[in-house]
Amino acid sequence: MKITDVETIEFKTYSTIHYSRWGYQYDFFGPKYEVISSLTRIITDEDVEGICLGGNKAVTERWIKPLLLGEDPLDREKIWQWMYSLTRWRVNERIIGVIDMALWDLAGKYFNVPVYKLLGGFRDRAKAYASSGPNLGTPEDYADHAEECRKKGYKGYKIHPYIFYDPVKQEPCPDTRTFPEWDIKICKAVRERVGDEMILTFDPWTVGSGGGYSFEEAVWVGRELEKLNFYWFEQPLLEDRIEPYIKLCQELRIPILAPEMSVGSFYTRAEWITRRAADMIRMECGLGGITAVKKCVDVCEAYGVKCELHGGGFEHLHILGATSPKICEWYERGLLGPRFDYEKPRPPLKKICDPMDNDGNVLIPQKPGLGMEIDWDYIEENRLEQCDKP
């Protein structure tokens, strides 16, 4: 089997995520507006193709297509190593991830099995936590939402607190201002409302260097979370600095979950393990695809460290399907908010990736490949035309 073409299709769709002037999302569930999205296809000479949402048209044309044409799409390891040699300058880990996922999708379709069975199956469902949007309103608004999620069967709830957001004025602000007391008010309100049984986790989502909690704020917040019996404290500090993470892991009893944003794929996660900079490791397919996440999971298993996947999606469901819950415990479902219908598929997907059973579990997709069902009519109708200049 040979790869005969790789293309990234751009099409119009919509978003509900609203960004402030400081460049970060303050609202995930606002009015719709038009955005350009993309989908990458890997085409072969054997009437089978692999697809993945995402990809950059220019990068596909300039670097990916020449690299892949004529190759066996089952040579994922070689292709991954070739692509990783282009990181930093030509191809980033997110694009590697898209190509790698499309190759896994292709393999699953070629063999007529879901990807997790190719990886080596472990389970057909996995525990999901409801992952809140940030800035959902007052602490009581969060409590209402968490209670609603508990009633839907979720066994876990993750709080994204006030992020790039002033809870007093209820308006966006830069994250050089933080509100740890308000954040803990949310945690207290939610714990009080949902009771002791529900697993609660906390993610202040630190991205800024001058922003996010100071070390002392993170220690204070961590100790409050310990009193409230939270399960993990995620990405509490800027991840470009490892030393404060090592110190924080030593200071706090609550497990620190990181690094989420750091590039360097599974190599960086391996370093965080041996540096003891995190108690649980954060990883996602945006950092090199299924091939990279599987390697990260293997490293985590070797050292007895949890590997919690960042975000949802078909790809992460398959990783969970091929992994023990002792290593990858939770599926992140969301982001969720009271004003948002997560159960409704968003184009170009015909169905959501992660339907739930009545016991708080998501079901691992059983269709061949990743299992995405694409509305190709939608893509054709909304496809961006490339016009030559007259």
Next chain:
Amino acid sequence: MKITDVETIEFKTYSTIHYSRWGYQYDFFGPKYEVISSLTRIITDEDVEGICLGGNKAVTERWIKPLLLGEDPLDREKIWQWMYSLTRWRVNERIIGVIDMALWDLAGKYFNVPVYKLLGGFRDRAKAYASSGPNLGTPEDYADHAEECRKKGYKGYKIHPYIFYDPVKQEPCPDTRTFPEWDIKICKAVRERVGDEMILTFDPWTVGSGGGYSFEEAVWVGRELEKLNFYWFEQPLLEDRIEPYIKLCQELRIPILAPEMSVGSFYTRAEWITRRAADMIRMECGLGGITAVKKCVDVCEAYGVKCELHGGGFEHLHILGATSPKICEWYERGLLGPRFDYEKPRPPLKKICDPMDNDGNVLIPQKPGLGMEIDWDYIEENRLEQCDKP
């Protein structure tokens, strides 16, 4: 697909390996004598089965069969974790390896591709080194053999020196007696004969606690190997003690390759990496199968450490086929000796696993599954009958 049966077939075959009273091989290439060998089959309801040489009939019946019956043979990860829960008491890592390899063989046959393409292909051939038998004769005998191997195209040659063997009397002895000066005589004779180009490695194959080199002998041998520009120094000390390995890695410039014998699968190798107890990691499918070796390879890649596979075989060829030579560099071909025709298949195999090209590379098997071709007539003719007592 469901597993409907698992059986381990015992049959008579022959061996040429001769053991001294101290329990270790002193000669791999002696006269043939009869031994009992085995093969394990995993049978499904879908007209596809997986096989692997090895397995223990009693263990298969008592523990493996009840564990596997009715399971999807593609659920390798779950089955591996279930089996590993039985290690130490009921099922050892070698048996886990046999079952895991049979499951990979089955998957490859089910999907009609060689196993390395399921893992994610990287290459279709890999560099082989000729791995000498121990106790081949005088240092000049070793030099003759190394030269012969070089002429056949091998780019590397590994010396197994005098092991459980007195080079003066040319007869077996316990390994509480060692002959480091004689061992280095071999190394000098071989280096002198084959020239500077050929990669040479050295493996005194330490198994005893009172036996094998003392720490001081290992340091002396290592320094001599450095002068002779050897590529690695393998398993120089008893592997149950980690501290002397850490010290030896610090003392010597030549890379230390270990641990070969230590149980604990890839978990133990992860520990040796972080303890800096070895410069290169030794692993094999006998320590948990392809699933475990793949995880070990992933850990090694994460930390930039070589993973050199112990011994040959179909399973290791597929690992090499799915891995960069920067991680798994060499295939171990042998053991070889001047009195032994390695190129002739040994029953029940119809063909050897590792034919070579003219440039010192072995070819990755391209048949579906592991690619073994079994002489079933031979097995039937030599099968052990189970008789009920009259």
